[in-house]
Amino acid sequence: MYLFKAFTRKGARAAYLAIAAFALLVQISLVGAPAAHAEVVNSIVVQGGSRIDSETVRNYITIEPGKNFTSEDINASVKALYATGLFSDVKIARRGNQLVVSVSENNIVGSVKFEGNKKLKDDMLTAVVETKPRGVLSEDRLQSDVERLKELYKRNGRAEAEVSVETFPRDTGRTDVVFKINEGTRTGISSINFVGNKTFSSGRLRNIMTIKKTNFTSWLSKRDQFDDAKIQSDEELIRRFYMRNGFADFRIVGTDVAFDEAKNRYSITITLDEGARYRFGTVMVDSSIPDVDGNALMRYVTTKPGKIFNATQVEKSTEAVSVALLEEGKSFAQVRPRGDRNYENHTINLTYLVDEGPRLYVERLEIRGNTRTRDYVIRREFELSEGDAYNRVLVDQAERRLKNLGYFKTVNVTTQPGSSPDRVVIVVNVEDQSTGSFSVGGGYTTDNGGGFIATVALTEKNFLGRGQYLKVSLGGGQSDRTFNLAFTEPFFLGRRMSLGFDVLYNQAQETDYRPYNMNTAGGTIRLGLPITDDFDVQFNYKLYQRDVTSWGSQYILDWPAFAELYPQGSWINSSIGYVLTYSTIDNYQTPRNGTFLRLSQDFAGVGGDGQFVRTQADARYYKEILPDSDVVGLVRAAAGNITSLGGEPVQVLDNFYRGGETVRGFASYGYGPRYVGVEDTYAIGGTTYYNASLEVQFPLPVLPEEFGLRGAVFADAGTLFGYDGLENLDIEDSSMIRTSVGVSIIWNSPFGPLRGDFGQWLTKANFDQTQMFRFSAGTQF
Incomplete structure (x- = not known):
């Protein structure tokens, strides 16, 4: 009995536990699986x-x-x-x-205003903030906009700028937003230092950078504004500089930026590893495509054995071979340069490998980040479009072209997979930057008789975001007034050719070297056709009207001769012409390497009064003689001739006039044929000239390099001779070679290049006019 009760109790307990476990399991399943x-x-x-x-x-x-x-x-x-x-x-x-x-x-934004901003205008700030009128008011977005504004001021040289935001609710349910700004003082750069550079001096590397140390011109040039994007861009410029000069292993180890709050200045230190300098060893093209002969493609290769390694030349050769294959119908051919280093003799054996690449097609081209520049301005720099065979070399070419435009602060081209394995999406990320400039300049010139001059110019390289060039300028001095208007459309009819025009109006008053008053008005229509990246041809039509209005009263004794030399009245020249230009100049503002060749001819007689052909040639060669010391050599030669096409002689005012701009040490219009008047002699120009110069430029060792001052020594030689008609006048003429030597001071100023030349003539004709000092402004091209 006891055993039965015990068994029953145990059975009941087991049943109870089983039922409880089942209930718990059900509950867990309901709770644990929502x-x-x-x-x-x-x-x-x-x-x-x-x-x-x-x-x-x-x-x-x-x-x-x-x-x-x-x-x-x-x-x-x-x-x-x-x-x-x-x-x-x-x-x-x-x-x-x-x-x-x-x-x-969330509240709706009523208006967005800025207070306290003077250096940066409202439109610049509005483009940065995401809070917009009639948009949703968000606290997170407001704080994000505050940080964006601070970053904008930092990029514009004002790291101490303070920004706060306040909101003001209105009865209408909308809220006005006001960003209050304390711009602070400009933040400059106290030093730019380099660590690890052995071949090139720190000064030479600083010249490559676009960011400069703060100096007395920084308030105008704004080149001392710290910006992370500019630093990265300058690092790339330094890297490419080393890669052009043989340092294939070059790398930037790191860049340290320190901010001194007490001085309100940045200090930049760039640590680099130069590596060894290499030369090209063997150079060949190896093709794995059966019907493509590698030897036949060698004519497109510019890298030569024994020359200093140059990564830029490798890129250009790769691109040239790729384009040649595309023209032969090899759409998927892939060109890859392979360099095999010889570490013992420091040479690189270069092989351009030509393979059949993957059959990829461009699905689409996406443009991102452009707020001002139109999409088509970016798209037209690509030689491929939707549906074309994908070619990496052409993509790299387009990226380089976009960077060279100067429209963007940053350019980054990447690819993403398309909708199928054989499709690729090209993504172009850009950031617009200011492309307009307003300049006011003044000074004293020794050209054309000397005197004070002033110029006002408005230039826009990306007019209305359409990639068009526009420049309007006004200038003048004591004896001249000039108005110029220039406009260029770089992609005429959607093709890589330019169409533009120039308009000129000039009032010239009598001076000691110009015994007449003359007004000139006219213009030029230009059509440019690029043949290669370095060579282009331009066709033009020119129409100018020249009005000689009077002669000065002090020249009364020479009036009979002036009637033949400078006849009063209106004269029209109508001409067609062309200009051939070949240029590998690295920088037109401060050239250090490259060749420049130009040949031009104008054929007058397409209507109008003048009938002549004018031919001119100009050749220049720049070479860094001592790259580590920034010593640059220049060789220049030029020549010209004007010849009558009809029975009438070439008019005096159509002749060439030469002086201190070609042979320093001579005055403007200082050498060449001259009319011997009753009391003075007057330049009448010449029909033929040629000249040559040798120059060595170097940094001035005494002054700080950030001033942008350089010195030069030179030797010039040239002549101007020949004239048409004028048999009854007393003319002095000589084809003898005039020569001079001298020194120069060159300043790469915020207004553009300025230079003063001290020249001493060595040989001259007895009727030439000399001038020891000459001041000039502007680029040389």
């Missing part, structure tokens, strides 16, 4: 909305009446409503058979 715990509501009620209607709110949530939903659906709906940016608070709860959605709407 996805299986579904609910249903009959309706969705929206509360708290005033501007946004209930149906809009319902569209954002994933729960529908009459259908099962879980807590995960509630969380997803809350996130979706927050993601719209329309609400500051969202709550979702079940109340009986209803789902109640309670929202608090």
Whole structure:
């Protein structure tokens, strides 16, 4: 009996435990698996909305009446409503058979204003902030805009700028936003230092950079503004400089930027590893495509054995071979340069590998980040478009072209997979920068008789974001007034050719070297056709009217001769012509390497009064003699001739006039044929000239390099001779070679290049006019 009771008690206890375990298991399954715990509501009620209607709110949530939903659906709906940016608070709860959605709407922005900004205008600030009128007011967005404004001021040289934001609700339910700005003082750069450079001096490397140390001209040039993007760009310039000069292993180890709050200045230190300098060893083209002869492609290769390694020449050769293959119909041919280093003798054996690349097509070209420049301005720099065979070399070529335009602060071209394995998307990320400039300059010139001059110029390289060039300038001095207008469309008819025009009006008053008053008005229409990246041809039509109005009263004794030399009245020249230009100049502002060749001819007689052919040639060669010391050599030669095409002689005012601009040490219009008057002699120009110069430029060792001053020594030689008609006048003429030597001071100023030349003539004709000092401004090209 006892055993039966014990057994019964144990059986009951086991049954009880089994039932409890089963109940617990069911409960755990219900609690632990919320996805299986579904609910249903009959309706969705929206509360708290005033501007946004209930149906809009319902569209954002994933729960529908009459259908099962879980807590995960509630969380997803809350996130979706927050993601719209329309609400500051969202709550979702079940109340009986209803789902109640309670929202608090964000305010709407009324106006966005800026206070305290003087250096940066409202339009620049508006382009940066994301808070816009009639947009949703968001606290996170406001704080983000504050940081964006601070970053903008930092990039513009004002790292101490302070920005705060205030909001002002209106009765209409909208809120006005005011960003209050304390611009602070300009932040400069106290030093730019280099560590690890052995071959090139720190001064030479600083000259490569676009960022400069603060100096007395920085307030105008703004070249001392610290910007991370500029630093990265300058690092790339330094890297390319080393790679052009044989340092294939060069790398920048790191860049350290320190800010001194007491001095309000940045200090930049760039640590680099130069590596060894290499020369080209063997150079060959190896093709794995059966019908492509590698030896035949060698004519497109400019890298030569024994020459200093130059990465730029490797890029150009790779590009030239790729383009040649495309022209032969090899759309998928792939050209890859492979360099095999010989570390013992420091040579690189270079092989251009030509393979059949993957059959990829361009699905689309995406342009991102451009706020001002039109999409088509960017697209036209690509030699490929949607549907074309993808070619990496052409993409790299387009990226280089975009960077060279000067329209963008940064350019980055990447690729992404397309909709299928044989499709690729080209993504172009750019950041627009200011391309307009307004300049006011003044000074004293020794040209054309000397005197004070002033110029005002407005230049826009990317007019209306269309990639067009526009320049308007006014200038003048004591005896001249000039107006110029220039416009160029670089892609005429959607092709890589330029169309432009120039308009000129000049008033010239009598001077000691010019015994007449003359007004000149006219213009030029230009059509440019690029043949290669280095060579182009330009065709032009010129139409000018020249009005000689009077002679000075002091020249009364020479009036009979002046009537033949400078006849009063209107004269029209109408001509067609061409200009051939070949240039590998590295920098037109401060050239250090490269060749420049130009040949031009004008054929006058397409209507008008003048009938002649004018021919001119100019050749220059720049070479860094001592690259580590920034010593540059220049050899220049030029020649010209004008010949009558009809029975009438070439007029005096159509002749060439030469002086101190070609042979320093001579005055303007200082050498060449001259009329011997009653009391003085007058330059009448010549029909033939040629001249040559040798010059060595070097940094001045005494003055700080950030001043941008350089010195030069030179030797010049040249002549100007020949004239048409004038048999009854007393003319002095000689084809003897005039020579001179001298020294120069060159300043790369914020106004452009300025130079003063001290020249001493060595040989001259007895009727020439000399001048020891000459001041000139502007680029040489």
